[in-house]
Amino acid sequence: MNKALKNPTVFILFVLPALILFGMFFIYPIFSSIYLSFTSWNGVSTHMKFIGFDNFTKALGQERFWVSVTNNVYFILFSCLLQVPIIVIFSLLIANVKKLKGLYKTSIFLPSIMSTAVIGILWGFIYEPDIGLLNKILSFFGVGKIYWLSDENYAMLSILITNAWQWTGYYIIMVLAAILSIPKELEEAAAIDGATAFQRATRITLPLITPIISVVIMLSIAGAMKAADIVLVMTNGGPAGSTEVMATYMIRYAITSFKYGYGNTIAVLIFVFTLIVTLIYQLLIARRNERIEY
């Protein structure tokens, strides 16, 4: 067996199937996308015109494109500044709960196994202005009717809340796993030394789970950059394009307008922006806390 693995041809043969698939479904699409982003092409024609950087200057000069970029930034900020703290707090609570831990874990994970379309429609009912649950509850406290999905002041927020609801459980399970893998002795020793539960959580547990939180933030950023389905289902980019994100901008202004070249330009821009944001995050924050040793 060892002999076979030392043979480079065998090695290559082993790697080849994976490489072919990787090339077919990842490398090739990326390069063809980059190539197409420099063309003017309607997606159907056999005639393709090479137009250099025209698509890029056009996209970057469009006000509507920047609206969508800003909305992606909202997605990122919302998940990093609001969602992540909630995730950590809930994970700590669930980790320390004595009874019915399984029930909490299951119910909190439930939203992430539901399809986005179902969630969009479900929350559509909740946000319904006349008979929706949310307005019913708010009217109980004397708050007037809010048009959640049709008022541009609330539409984006409504989507962000729904999106957070969908994915929080998934990340909680990840953080929870990290918390539960911390050796019990550490906490016990601290408890004997007189540390309160709050001190134990902030001084012991939290520092030990920073690597996983860092991963959660990374995944949130990547998820936020490519968000599209939830927007399509809930507002379809409206009202008046105020909830458009980059991916839905790409669909609306390129794919449905017969401009595949331009669409690929937007795809490349999403790729580049995501690369930049994750790179910044890696350099500034993630690098610092890479290793944990007990």
Place this chain on the structure above:
Amino acid sequence: MKKSLVLLLSLFLVTTTMLTACGGGTKAEEPPKTGDTPKQVEKADTSPFEVTLRHTQVGADKKNRLAILQDVVKKVQEETPGLTIKLDGVDSEVNRKEKLRGEMAAGNPPDIFDVFGSPDAQMYAKEGRMLDLTPILAELGIADKFPNVLDPYTVDGKVYGLPIGASAEGFFYNKEYFEKKGLKVPTTFPELEDLLAKIKADGKTPIAAASKEGWVPLMLTNQLWARYAGPDIVKKIAAGEAKWTDPNMVKAFAKHVDWEKKGYFKKGELGFAYGDITGQFTSGEAPLWFDGTWKSSVFKKGQSGEAMIGKVGFFNMPPVDGGVGEQTALMRDSNNGYGFSASVADDPRKLDAVKKFIKELFNEDMQLRGLAEDGVLPSMAVSEDKLNATVTDDLMKDITKVLSSTKGSFPAWDSQVAADINTEFSAVQIQKLIGGQTTPEKMAQDLQKVTDEVLANKE
């Protein structure tokens, strides 16, 4: 060494199986292509084969239309040994704007598909993606059965699609409510505005509205500008002979805004999808509803508006004083129907199935059935007697009365402009206008800017 040989062999086996599995798919699908003459196929080949059919008859309101399609499919399958027609239902807007476009780009549309004529089918036809139906229509002897409705599907004199029916747009109204409140169908524009004010004062929402998709409110705006600026204004704009900033155009936009400000539309309309609009009318919340005649299917047996059968009427937008052009003109077109993939021509059995499909779906009986069961106006020539015998319910009578009393008509605006203008108007500008974030003047300028870009790129 032995072991490594076994390993190598097994690896070779795995990769080759994988590769043949990948390649096999396409091979298996098209056996008749290999030199079979059509004659042989008809005689001998009854092996199973599949034709895919993309339709848009999804949702409760389209149940009757789906039943018609299913019957046609059944007949075609019975006539063709071995054939299975695979139905694939997709929401109309999703099919039109996303799914079919993606498939056209990839070059693999379904064999039979729901398609809009202009500009969609024309563009696909120009790129050679659609089957030329001209010889089939001649063969079936129905080439002259489509009077004046094939233009949106015609490129260079060849026909690439067939409209399933015709439609018009106007106001549906709640007869029961009108009688109870002593209201009358308006015959002049001031009467219409008076009517709206009265309904509003009564505490109702005058006009049902769901504007999440911009084309829905734009049906009314389109009708308004056809009154103020003339039925052919969009055609002129698309050709660069007129502008969106035309003062009469702006007047029409301003009228829509005026009605918005007065609260004549369902509040929060920007958050409601097209499917929600029916309920606003059938629940009695809004006594008026501006929409296409295709929606009359709601008021058929077994549909969501069943309780309102006989209580719904239809009227045309009244003339505007000082308006440009024919003042009874209304939107009338037959821009939605079926097209067929060009690849069908490579497979004689599929081609045969498509011919049978056309024969079974596009005939007088089916057109009348569509009218009777689904409220869809015929796109084919149908004898007057049969037509009158079929139209029995009051709403359809109202609609045919309106259609016979109008002189002019115009195609929907979005079938006449480039996709860019359509996107800008229906996805952004109209919602901004409804939401009060733009003014009629500003909107006209923004639309003109996009139009100018489109016109400049054309040259």
